[in-house]
Amino acid sequence: MLDNSPFFRQPASVTSVMLRVLVALIPGTAIYVWFFGAAVLVQIAIASITALAAEAAVLRLRGRPVWMFLTDGSALVTAWLIALTFPPIAPWWLVVLGTLIAIVVAKHLYGGLGQNPFNPAMVAFCVMIVAYPQLMSQWPAVGFTDFHAQMTAIFGARHLDAVVMATPLDALRTALHTPEAHATVAGVLGSNATFGNIGGKGWEWIAVGYLVGGLWLIQQRIITWHMPAAFLATLALIAGAACLAAPERFAGPQFHLLTGGAMIGAFFIVTDPVSGATTPRGKLIFAAGVALITWIIRVFGAYPDGIAFATLLMNMCVPLIDMHTQPPVFGYKGDKGGTS
Amino acid sequence: MSRRLFSFHGGVKPAYHKAPSILQPIQAAPLPAEFVIPLHQSIGGIPRPTVTVGERVRKGQMVGAPDGNVTSAVHASTSGLVKAMEMRRMPHTSGLSALCVILEPDGRDEWIDHAPVPWREMSPNAVRDILRDSGVVGLGGAVFPSYLKVNPGKRGHLDTLVINGAECEPFITCDDMQMRERPEGVVRGAGILRDLTQAARVLVGIEDNKPEAIAAMKAAIERTGEERLEVVAVPTRYPAGGAKQLIRVLTGIEVPHGKRSTDYGVQCFNTGTAHAIHDALELGRPMISRIVTVAGNVERPGNFEVRFGTPMRELVALCGPKPDTDRLIMGGPMMGFRMPGDEVPVVKATNCVLVGSPAMFPPPPPEMPCIRCGECVKACPADLTPFEMYWFSRAKLFGKAQEYHLFDCIECGCCAYVCPSRIPLVDYYRFAKSEIWAREQEKAAADQARDYYEFRLAREEREKQEKAAKLAAKAAETKAKLAGQATADGAAAAEDAHKALIASAMGKAKTQQDAVRPRNTDSLTPEQQAQVAEAEARRTANTEAKSDA
Numbered sequence: 001m002l003d004n005s006p007f008f009r010q011p012a013s014v015t016s017v018m019l020r021v022l023v024a025l026i027p028g029t030a031i032y033v034w035f036f037g038a039a040v041l042v043q044i045a046i047a048s049i050t051a052l053a054a055e056a057a058v059l060r061l062r063g064r065p066v067w068m069f070l071t072d073g074s075a076l077v078t079a080w081l082i083a084l085t086f087p088p089i090a091p092w093w094l095v096v097l098g099t100l101i102a103i104v105v106a107k108h109l110y111g112g113l114g115q116n117p118f119n120p121a122m123v124a125f126c127v128m129i130v131a132y133p134q135l136m137s138q139w140p141a142v143g144f145t146d147f148h149a150q151m152t153a154i155f156g157a158r159h160l161d162a163v164v165m166a167t168p169l170d171a172l173r174t175a176l177h178t179p180e181a182h183a184t185v186a187g188v189l190g191s192n193a194t195f196g197n198i199g200g201k202g203w204e205w206i207a208v209g210y211l212v213g214g215l216w217l218i219q220q221r222i223i224t225w226h227m228p229a230a231f232l233a234t235l236a237l238i239a240g241a242a243c244l245a246a247p248e249r250f251a252g253p254q255f256h257l258l259t260g261g262a263m264i265g266a267f268f269i270v271t272d273p274v275s276g277a278t279t280p281r282g283k284l285i286f287a288a289g290v291a292l293i294t295w296i297i298r299v300f301g302a303y304p305d306g307i308a309f310a311t312l313l314m315n316m317c318v319p320l321i322d323m324h325t326q327p328p329v330f331g332y333k334g335d336k337g338g339t340s
Numbered sequence: 341m342s343r344r345l346f347s348f349h350g351g352v353k354p355a356y357h358k359a360p361s362i363l364q365p366i367q368a369a370p371l372p373a374e375f376v377i378p379l380h381q382s383i384g385g386i387p388r389p390t391v392t393v394g395e396r397v398r399k400g401q402m403v404g405a406p407d408g409n410v411t412s413a414v415h416a417s418t419s420g421l422v423k424a425m426e427m428r429r430m431p432h433t434s435g436l437s438a439l440c441v442i443l444e445p446d447g448r449d450e451w452i453d454h455a456p457v458p459w460r461e462m463s464p465n466a467v468r469d470i471l472r473d474s475g476v477v478g479l480g481g482a483v484f485p486s487y488l489k490v491n492p493g494k495r496g497h498l499d500t501l502v503i504n505g506a507e508c509e510p511f512i513t514c515d516d517m518q519m520r521e522r523p524e525g526v527v528r529g530a531g532i533l534r535d536l537t538q539a540a541r542v543l544v545g546i547e548d549n550k551p552e553a554i555a556a557m558k559a560a561i562e563r564t565g566e567e568r569l570e571v572v573a574v575p576t577r578y579p580a581g582g583a584k585q586l587i588r589v590l591t592g593i594e595v596p597h598g599k600r601s602t603d604y605g606v607q608c609f610n611t612g613t614a615h616a617i618h619d620a621l622e623l624g625r626p627m628i629s630r631i632v633t634v635a636g637n638v639e640r641p642g643n644f645e646v647r648f649g650t651p652m653r654e655l656v657a658l659c660g661p662k663p664d665t666d667r668l669i670m671g672g673p674m675m676g677f678r679m680p681g682d683e684v685p686v687v688k689a690t691n692c693v694l695v696g697s698p699a700m701f702p703p704p705p706p707e708m709p710c711i712r713c714g715e716c717v718k719a720c721p722a723d724l725t726p727f728e729m730y731w732f733s734r735a736k737l738f739g740k741a742q743e744y745h746l747f748d749c750i751e752c753g754c755c756a757y758v759c760p761s762r763i764p765l766v767d768y769y770r771f772a773k774s775e776i777w778a779r780e781q782e783k784a785a786a787d788q789a790r791d792y793y794e795f796r797l798a799r800e801e802r803e804k805q806e807k808a809a810k811l812a813a814k815a816a817e818t819k820a821k822l823a824g825q826a827t828a829d830g831a832a833a834a835e836d837a838h839k840a841l842i843a844s845a846m847g848k849a850k851t852q853q854d855a856v857r858p859r860n861t862d863s864l865t866p867e868q869q870a871q872v873a874e875a876e877a878r879r880t881a882n883t884e885a886k887s888d889a
Contacts, residue, residue: 004433004767006753007673007701008354008510012715012760014708068706114709114761224714273713279725322728329745330349330584330722331596 014113017222018073021268024217025080028209028264035202036088037145042154043083046092047099051079054103062108074113078102081121081268085261085308086128089140089153094132098124118315119275125308137304139167142202168203169260170304172251184248185255207263214267226283227276228266232257234291242299250299265294265307275315282318282325289314343572346592348585350721351577352754354510354674356549361513361633361641366521368645369632369658375417375443375649376428376685377403382477383484384410391441395422400452400626403441406472412485413475415626416443417647419450431652431670431687435680443649454624459532464490467536467621474620475627475688479612480504480583481671483689486613492538493602500591501539503530505546505553505611506574506581509672512692514631515611517643519546519553522615523560529614531566532621537607541568543590544611547580548573578674579752583608585721597748612691632686634659636669636695646686652693653682661695669694673701674753708761716755716765722748726755730765733772738779741772749773791868802853806879809849816841 033040055075059066082098106123110116129136140150176185217223236253243252256262261269270276270287277286290310297306380386387404391397397416404414421444427437459467471487478484492498503526507515519526526544534542546554557571574580574589587606588594595601601608609617612630619625628647632655635641639660646655652668669676670690686693716726724745732741749769756765820838 003678003703004764004770005669005671005673005675005677006757006766007669007676007696009704009756009762010352010354010758012758013705013762014711014760017711017713017760065706068708072708074711112709114711221718222713274711276712278712278714278717278727326725326728326744327723329724329748330588331594331599331748333594333723 014072014074018077020220020222021077021217022073022080024213024220024222025084025210025268027212028206029080029084031202031206031209032084032088035142035145035206036140037150038147039088039140039150039154040083042151043086043088043090043095044080046095046154047079047083047086048076050096050099051075051082051103054100055108058104058108059112062112064112069113072113075103075107078107078120081264082124084264085121085125087136087139089138089150090135092154094128094135098128101127114274116274117318119269119272119311122269122308122311126312129303129308133303137167137170167260167304168201169298172255173299176249185243185251203260204258207258210263210267214263217267217271223267223271223273224280224283226280227271227287230284230287231266231270231291232262234288235262235295238292238295242295256295256298260298260305261307262294265290265311269307269311270314275311275318277318277321277325279322279325279327281327282321285321285325286314286318289317343570345572345574346589347575348580348588348721349723350719350754351579351585352719352757353577354757356576357511357635358513358516358549361511361635361643362517362520364640364642366517366631366643366645367658369647369650369655371418371445371447371449371647372650372654373444374423374651375420375441375445375647376651376683377414377417377441377443377649378428378430378685378687379404379414379439379441381414381475381483381648381688382412383482384408384412386439387411387414389425389439389441391416391422391425393422393425396420396446397422397443398450398452400454400628402473402626403443410485410488411472412477412487413473413626414441414648415475415628416441417628417649418443418445419448420445429680429684431677431679431684431690433677433680440649440685451625454626456624457621459621460535464536471617471620473626476613476616476620477627477688478610479616479630479688479691480581480610481675481689481691483687486609486617489607489609490533490536490617491602491607492536493600493605493607495602495605497538497540497605498602498607499540499605500587501530501534501537501542502583502587502590502606502608503533503542503544503611503614504581504583504586504608505544505550505557506586507550508547508576508578508581509674509676509692510578511635511694512633512672513635514633514643514691516550516553517633518615518631519550519611520556523553523556524564525615525618526611527557527560527564527566527569528622529616529618530569530609531564532617533609533614534566534568539568539607541570544569544571545574545580545586545590546571547576549576578754579721579750582721582750582752584750597745627688630686630688630690632690633692634695635692637662637665637697637700638695646690648685648687650686651683652679652686652690655686656682656693656695659695662697664697664699665695666698667696667701669696674757675751704762704764707763710761710763713760715758715760719754719758721752721754722750724749726765729772730763730768733768736772736775738772738776742776746772746776805849805852809845812845813842816845 052075056066056070059069079099082102086095086098102120102124106118106120107116214228218225235256239253239256242250270290277283293310293313294306297303297309379389385408388407390405391403398419399416401416402413403416406413422441423444424442428440430436430438457470468487468490471490476486478486505515505519530542544557554571554573561569572590579585580589584595587608591606593604593606595604616627629645631643632646633643634656641659668679668682670679671677671692676694710727710730712727720726728744729741729746746769751766753766759765816838
């Protein structure tokens with residue numbers, strides 16, 4: 001091994017970065033559990049065990065040091081994000097399959113930690129929602145926290161039709177698109193139990209939880225402000241403009257920001273360093289792009305939320321974005337110089 | 341005094357570990373049993389030895405004379421006997437050897453005759469020659485010959501002369517101690533530099549974790565009455581002592597890679613260099629010693645006035661190295677180099693001998709893959725994107741690495757210091773840089789070889805043609821002669837035929853030559869082309885003269 005300067009280093013590790021991301025997920029997760037029941041925790045456990053097992057198996061197959069990579073925490077972060085974005089009452093095999101796709105296909109087939117061009121959790125989400133659209137869009141009704149019933153839904157053969165509801169985003173779009181009803185946004189939001197004061201019932205508080213955790217991540221210098229700010233600002237701007245132009249057809253910015261995966265997306269998904277842009281300007285462009293595509297899918301598409309597809313689409317643009325947004329280096333700031 | 345300071349991007353705040361080595365005053369290191377004085381102690385050409393084995397020399401006598409445009413003299417560290425001139429291991433990681441003067445002290449420590457230099461009455465060039473012959477080089481670590489920098493630049497004057505007392509590397513305190521104990525020399529040296537470079541003002545930048553040095557320097561400015569000289573406390577952040585970073589902090593000017601700072605009206609000297617310039621001009625003493633910090637895994641860390649050529653082992657022995665010592669590092673922990681052994685000499689570049697042990701500098705945990713977290717980007721004081729350079733260097737895409745400004749990297753180590761994946765990033769950059777240099781050299785050598793080869797082919801071809809032309813001419817002449825003998829009145833006609841034959845042969849030769857020539861001269865430099873054209877012209881003239889004769 002080379003033994004060159006610097007001879008000492010800051011005590012930092014990939015593990016500590018990943019662990020802090022997990023800690024930052026706790027507030028949002030806790031509120032999620034409060035509104036949707038302990039099934040969320042069961043899903044986190046299923047996803048985590050699957051992720052670690054898959055990671056260990058693939059590392060072994062690839063002849064890589066198992067313990068070093070197993071303890072880096074990255075598989076756990078992926079597992080948590082899958083558990084938090086999949087429906088809490090999704091059957092166990094759906095989560096297991098999704099996690100396997102994330103770890104084996106999206107991560108290790110591309111070369112493992114640091115090499116994946118796509119966000120593994122979002123690959124899992126996209127594959128599963130295309131394969132099982134119905135199972136992936138059914139959330140329990142807010143406040144339905146009967147643990148036994150939830151366990152039946154996850155591990156049982158039969159599905160819980162009675163307590164299943166669409167997500168607020170889904171509900172709003174379906175209502176607006178029903179041809180016979182002359183539904184307006186205000187009308188739909190006011191009439192349906194799915195919706196809370198601003199966004200979806202319960203969802204708005206979960207969003208606040210992710211916001212708190214995300215701000216802590218910025219304070220910890222794990223992520224920079226660029227991506228969350230650009231994502232949320234762009235989403236708010238587009239939603240606001242559309243809402244101003246046609247208030248009866250488009251929900252306002254507050255609805256979009258506090259519903260669905262907007263907050264977890266802004267702070268925990270688009271900010272994935274491996275698959276995202278890395279330059280300051282690149283981060284702004286990347287996150288704004290994700291927000292734009294998200295809004296389009298939410299409003300005009302057929303899926304409950306658009307963040308997963310939007311993230312993958314923007315992941316593809318990352319090399320291009322990074323290449324063209326390299327900041328000027330020392331001594332060249334006055335000129336237009338830099339990379340050609 | 342509130343001067344507006346600027347900030348540089350990035351940087352890190354490592355643990356400084358400076359306190360232990362400032363407890364004792366600077367001590368003079370004793371004479372070793374023998375000095376190993378390398379002839380090559382600065383950037384540039386290797387000095388010519390001026391002494392012979394068996395010769396008695398006096399302290400300060402030149403043992404290596406400057407040779408070439410960028411070079412600096414080397415002197416005897418004490419009086420004594422030149423025992424040998426031989427290859428010895430250099431204080432360099434590679435362990436390469438270089439020619440050294442081995443000097444055995446006689447214990448008398450006799451100076452050569454020396455006297456203050458009347459530099460104010462001398463021409464700038466004469467002063468520069470004295471600095472070159474006094475062996476003054478940058479003591480901040482780069483050991484660039486100072487006489488080349490004592491220059492007001494194209495504009496004829498400097499706006500700002502920066503004196504660098506930032507000393508941002510952990511463990512190192514030699515500049516700090518010098519400023520505390522010998523501030524007058526530094527201040528007077530700065531004054532000399534101010535006058536030599538026609539600087540409008542001098543800013544002495546010192547990191548604000550050295551309040552004693554700042555106070556001492558301010559007091560010395562008062563005492564000496566030097567004008568247009570100001571001490572500025574700069575925020576403590578590694579690498580504030582990088583010349584470019586300090587210039588940026590003090591003036592806001594960013595000197596790009598490969599540009600002369602004098603073009604921007606600034607120049608930067610280390611405080612130790614200022615002191616050495618003072619010694620060289622005001623005392624007439626060549627540079628034979630410097631202050632060296634010994635720190636780390638020793639019982640009594642401290643600073644020493646060490647003569648060049650003192651084996652590091654003897655210097656470290658003064659401080660009581662602890663039993664688990666396993667390495668010596670020249671310089672600090674961020675940018676220093678591990679020494680190949682402890683017998684290597686202290687040289688002009690040795691600001692610190694850092695004694696290390698496995699406990700002090702444990703091997704880093706295994707390297708993980710880069711997760712593009714961007715910590716290195718945040719830490720880079722040159723505003724680079726270190727992880728991109730890492731990917732390209734690792735993939736041996738050296739062209740891309742250069743596009744991402746590999747050569748603007750100052751190898752300060754900040755990126756590797758913060759990397760959560762513990763990637764030895766700087767090693768990758770050093771590797772890429774040396775590969776690129778090696779390839780450029782190889783390419784230059786190959787180009788030259790090809791040029792030589794093609795030139796030789798062309799010459800051989802040409803000689804063949806010439807021979808053929810000559811033979812043809814001769815044949816024609818003989819024929820014509822025969823014809824002339826046959827018919828006397830056909831003489832004029834034969835003369836014409838003779839000429840026509842020669843002309844046609846020449847023409848044929850020339851077309852063939854032309855067909856060959858472009859291929860040969862394509863890749864030549866303009867000078868070479870000119871030479872070829874000249875030779876061509878000469879030869880044509882000769883042939884014509886011959887055929888005319």
